[in-house]
Amino acid sequence: MAPRTLFEKIWDAHLVSAATADTPAILYVDLHLIHEVTSPQAFTWLRERGLKVRRPERTVATMDHSTPTTPRGKDGKIPVLDNAAAKQIAQLETNCADFGIELYALGSEGQGIVHVIGPELGVTQPGQIIVCGDSHTSTHGAFGALAFGIGTSEVSHVLATQSLLQNKPKTLAVTVEGKLKPGVTAKDIVLAVIARLGIGGGTGHVIEYRGSAIRALSMEERMTVCNMSIEAGARAGMIAPDEITFEYLKGRPRAPQGAAWDKAVAAWRALPSDAGATFDREEIFDAAAIEPMITYGTNPGMGMAIGAKVPAATNPTLEKALAYMGLEGGQPLLGHKVDVVFIGSCTNSRMSDLRAAATIFKGRKVAPGVRALIVPGSQRIKKAAEAEGLDRVFAEAGAEWREAGCSMCIAMNGDQLKPGQYAVSTSNRNFEGRQGAGGRTFLASPLTAAAAAVTGKVTDARSLT
């Protein structure tokens, strides 16, 4: 057989039927993750047609997008004050009960951001096809899975048939070689990749991240990288599984156990792209040349090294972006005032992110007038962080420590910017209004975000030693 890429191996292994001249391929889905915002209509259509969920055991539900992350009341429950959100949450509970789907309900032990809990439970595994009605499903590709976001119509297709009609994408190798400088993180790698590719540069492609700098990343860091593949337009990003992957998964509640584990690992070892496999395109990066990154505009492709100057508005799109951001070409961002700092989201809400932020917060105070919000990605992370005392580091600094969820990444759950406010956020999107109508977002790493919180301005975290 001709050498194949990781992507091609997974694609081929999931073909219910190959593409014909008239129809796309039909792919079998191993794992379908659902949440409260993009699933209600799909269940309605199932009911209208009298259909069942074909494989409830391959479906896992949680609540994250519209759920509040405000601290629990005296009754130990998380208060849901928004009627529309409460209705959406209740509907997911009903849908899961009616169709026999496992649900990690609001505030329960396993609840959290859908792309955080899949890996945490060990339901995310190498070689799988994983889908979810959410574009950041690309996160799961860090495990060597083919994972991509789908719309609600497709959610109904997968619920009813466990299958999807798909046209085959092209492949793009993003190779990052060498060693990162101290203070440069996975978030900086992916922001640098998107800044070069552009927000539409990966459209029609699946990215495989390769090279020594990628191999050196932990699983949490790999998730950060794959998470933002969609911000370059690529539906999926993936990294070949290796010992780091297996080590992360071993012993997870839903990972294979005993003899089944050994068998699974043997199969996973055959997944990496073969020597001589070819990609439709390749982009090569020098890890040592990557600086801590920050965005200046209104899409994640508008990013630069933190010490650089905002580029001149050479076209109407950039002009509109800078006008929205209240910035001028040629100005530096270092020293720019910051109103809010958000540390969280499916991009950067895991233990290593919180630990990195805590190194900055420890022994310092949140600057006067700044609101700092720290939102763990899952209830399990919240508990683990508290066991380590990270919550106390944040509280002593004057930051808010919240329940698990999407929070201010998506501004549909009560956490949002006020018009005109500037935020440094560890999330994935700086679109106009993304964090609240009129709000202005600088995307950056947890280190950079924490440095902004304690100084009240955009700061290179490396200067705070």
Next chain:
Amino acid sequence: MEPIKTFTSKTVVLPTENIDTDQIIPARFLKATSKNGLGEMLFSDWRFNADGSQKPDFALNKPEAKGARVLVAGDNFGCGSSREHAPWALYDYGFRAVISTSIADIFKNNSLKNGLLPIALDAATHAKLIAAPGAEVTVSLEAQTVTFGAGKDQITAKFSVDPFSRYCLLNGIDELQFLLSKDAEISKFEAGRG
């Protein structure tokens, strides 16, 4: 969903590049549990001031835009979130086609399932449409063409569309019905995996 074959409409032009789905419909409107009525929220933050009044300069608010069924937008339309609420809102507002030079993958897939035709044209033809807001265009899904202009200046540009989606749109068929008809093959695949 009504079948799409051939229709003629004037255009509305939004020349901005990289219009993301957060602009098409902001996340705060995603608490809906139905897909109907989202047209009111389409481009909400670009159409309306904070007090709910219309922004008169925004293209969709201009009197001549009323009734337009074709949106012409800058490059890379529909990037960002997978929310199907974006094509639902465009369709509910009255649009039946979006023309750009490239369309983001998930938005394209979602649109094709909802009677909204995503059309990527060559840059030169697209530039002509961007420069002519309100132009009358004829979109033919059967011929896979966009035609506009009169006499010797008439331009007919071809566009590509996945043949299966085209078949479904022309006939008003939904893809789920097709997948359900493949039950035996799906069962066979499941059995083969053990």
